[in-house]
Amino acid sequence: MREVLKAASAPDLLEAAELAISELVTNAVVHAGSEIKVRIRAAEQALRVEIDDCSARLPVLRTWSTTSGTGRGLHIVDQSTDRWDADLAPHGKTVWFEIGQPGEASAGRASASHVDPEDPERENVVLVTLLDVPLLMHRAWQEHAATLLREYLLYALDEDLGALDDHAAASDAMSILDEQIPAPTLPDDPEALMESSVEPGVTAADVVLRLPQASVANIAVLDDVLSRARTAASEGLLLVPATQPEIAEMRQWLCREVATQAAGTAHPRPWRASSDVRAVIGDEMLTRSHRELASSTEPLIATDERYVIVAATPSVVRFLGYQDESELLGRRILVVIPERYHQAHIAGTTFHATNGRDVLLDRWITVPMVRADGSEAPVELHVESRLLDDDHRIFVATLRTP
Structure with a gap:
């Protein structure tokens, strides 16, 4: 040039x-x-x-x-x-x-043919029907996956020049999904964001994908590359962190639906998360975080970067109806979030992990919390990020209860 x-x-x-x-x-x-x-x-x-x-x-x-x-x-x-x-x-x-x-x-402009990409004579098109599509999670996944793919490409090229071909195939698959699955609006105003992020408004009952036959195989490549990239991120080999299990499950569901429907071996199956929000997950940060917050007289609940509860003060434990903090420690924070907000939470934390989006951090918001008996109670909540050391961060929520 x-x-x-x-x-x-x-x-x-x-x-x-x-x-x-x-x-x-x-x-x-x-x-x-x-x-x-x-x-x-x-x-x-x-x-x-x-x-x-x-x-x-x-x-x-x-x-x-x-x-x-x-x-x-x-x-x-x-x-x-x-x-x-x-x-x-x-x-x-x-x-x-x-x-x-x-x-x-x-003057010498090349004359390109304006070919309709949906012209059936240009290439065969496969129709795939997706049911109960989580639009917020898909939007967050697209942004996280694009970052993950780019970093993994740079990492993998040292050992495998074929990584460029895999990346191109995965990018083709990502583009098809991004173009054809509707994107929800994400307001920057906290109140508007909360109002627009509640089920069932963030789920599409059905989405029909039109995939060129040649792109069907690329969906499988996408699934494989992102599985490898997520493993590398979990091992600390990439800058971008791995994200919550439902994001990986959604990607696997998307890719499986394309593969099975394109092969004519299955009818559409709706999206359903299988991760247990009450699963106990052990982590060495439990002790460290608990020690830091145990002396606080404020009503606090804290999670690690995987959004696993690592500390809860006695007043919060009592308010939520638990007998002892051990009933909360090690569980995912989704256990105290109403199900209609689960997708919003998973998408929001994925955006934060990917690019630092923090619309609901460091400000007071009013939200419902789920108690031990399944009932809900409104609280005012203020969430802030705190560094434990150079490698570990926790999210601490201060509660104002009725």
Whole structure:
């Protein structure tokens, strides 16, 4: 790019051009998994760049959280160029951008065929019906999985050059799911967020996916790569943390539904979480966290970064109707959250683990809590994050009870 713009006496176009071409070539490398061709045409006040790959997946501007670590590439292209778009071709696509005035730089523009991606004559389409789709969890999973896939690619490339092909296949599968499963609105206002995050409004009764036959196998690759990536994250080999078990279960359910329905071996099965919210999970942080909070006279309940309860003061234990704190310690915090808020909690904590989204942290909110007998009681709640040391964090909730 530098050489072409120097020859065209257009150095003032260089900074924006470098940003745009770097983003689009990177996208082609990690998402297309195919041969890439780049054409650059420059004049003194104009530049046109075309990037060909063999993937028919068109680029999509993401609208993820402002704190997200991924999903900004096309926004950078949009801000750096005067025009950009993508044209489908019989064997892939051309993504292009222009800076400056068209004219001479556009003179040799490649003529791409505008092929309808849903044209049944272009390739066979498989229909898959998903029932009781958890929209909030899917949205959070998409953002977490994109970050996880990117980090795992960088980790795995040291040992396996085939990781690029796996990443491209997984990205294709992720894009199909992202484009076809509705995305719920996530307000930044805490009260609006709470009101819009309650069941059944965050679950879709059914979603019909249209998958190109060639993409069915990519769903299986996605499942496999994310399983390996989640293991690596759990072992501390990646920066992004592993997330709650329901997120992994949802991904496995999605991929299984595609595989079995595409093979014609099963009818649609609705999403159901199987993780036990009351399961006891042992952890060395229980003792450390309990020791730190045991002397507090405030009504406090605390969890570790997996949202397992690691401390509860006597006043909270009594308010929730338990005989002893040992009945709470080691259990997932979902045990005191009404079921209609479970999806919101799982999605919210996944967003926080992925990108630090903290709409409901460090402020007072009114929420219902589930007591030992199954009844609910409203409380005012203030949750803050505290560091125990360089490697461990806990979330401490202060309660105001009736």
